[in-house]
Amino acid sequence: MDINNKIVIQSMLVSDLDLIAENLENDFDDFWNYNVFKSELENENSKYIVAKINNEIVGFAGIWIAIDVPHITNIVVRKSYRKTGIGSLLLQELIKMCKNLNLKELTLEVNEHNLNAIKLYEKFGFIKVGLRKKYYNRTDNALIMTLYDFKK
Numbered sequence: 001m002d003i004n005n006k007i008v009i010q011s012m013l014v015s016d017l018d019l020i021a022e023n024l025e026n027d028f029d030d031f032w033n034y035n036v037f038k039s040e041l042e043n044e045n046s047k048y049i050v051a052k053i054n055n056e057i058v059g060f061a062g063i064w065i066a067i068d069v070p071h072i073t074n075i076v077v078r079k080s081y082r083k084t085g086i087g088s089l090l091l092q093e094l095i096k097m098c099k100n101l102n103l104k105e106l107t108l109e110v111n112e113h114n115l116n117a118i119k120l121y122e123k124f125g126f127i128k129v130g131l132r133k134k135y136y137n138r139t140d141n142a143l144i145m146t147l148y149d150f151k152k
């Protein structure tokens with residue numbers, strides 16, 4: 001599917017969340033519940049974007065900025081639209097936002113078994129810089145990945 005002509009990326013509002021609240025787990029596999037997500041959207045240190053095709057929400061992503069270091073908190077594509085480039089577009093947009101804010105690096109944690117996400121981050125130049133042991137459900141380790149070079 002060539003999504004480039006159809007996709008719109010905008011700031012995410014609580015009204016966007018309301019549209020997908022019922023489907024967060026089934027359609028997106030998202031690990032946040034509605035209230036956690038809403039408080040993230042309302043957090044002044046966070047910035048969220050949403051991807052839409054014909055007004056349907058097909059993905060979302062966000063960063064949290066702590067003392068000049070932005071951290072990706074979430075990047076999720078609707079299951080039926082995965083592997084069509086939407087994750088890449090969302091990540092590109094997050095990187096652009098960081099550049100515009102004159103931030104110098106972007107970091108995140110990812111489950112070491114989440115190979116699709118790790119490949120996505122590596123494609124954009126993120127490198128593995130550390131490990132948080134048993135970070136997910138007290139079993140899976142988290143890789144810490146950071147992008148130091150915003151040129152890509």
Ligand SMILES: CC(C)(COP(=O)(O)OP(=O)(O)OC[C@H]1O[C@@H](n2cnc3c(N)ncnc32)[C@H](O)[C@@H]1OP(=O)(O)O)[C@@H](O)C(=O)NCCC(=O)NCCS
Nearest residue numbers: 075076077082083084085086087088109110116117119120
């Ligand atoms: C990770 C995720 C956001 C990727 O979104 P996506 O829209 O499918 O990604 P893209 O189509 O832009 O793919 C970008 C790259 O990721 C890698 N990738 C993504 N899905 C893949 C798959 N199923 N198999 C192999 N590689 C994959 C590839 O390197 C791909 O680049 P390529 O198309 O040039 O080969 C999506 O799989 C998702 O929502 N996963 C569930 C939520 C999640 O785990 N988020 C990450 C939290 S840290």
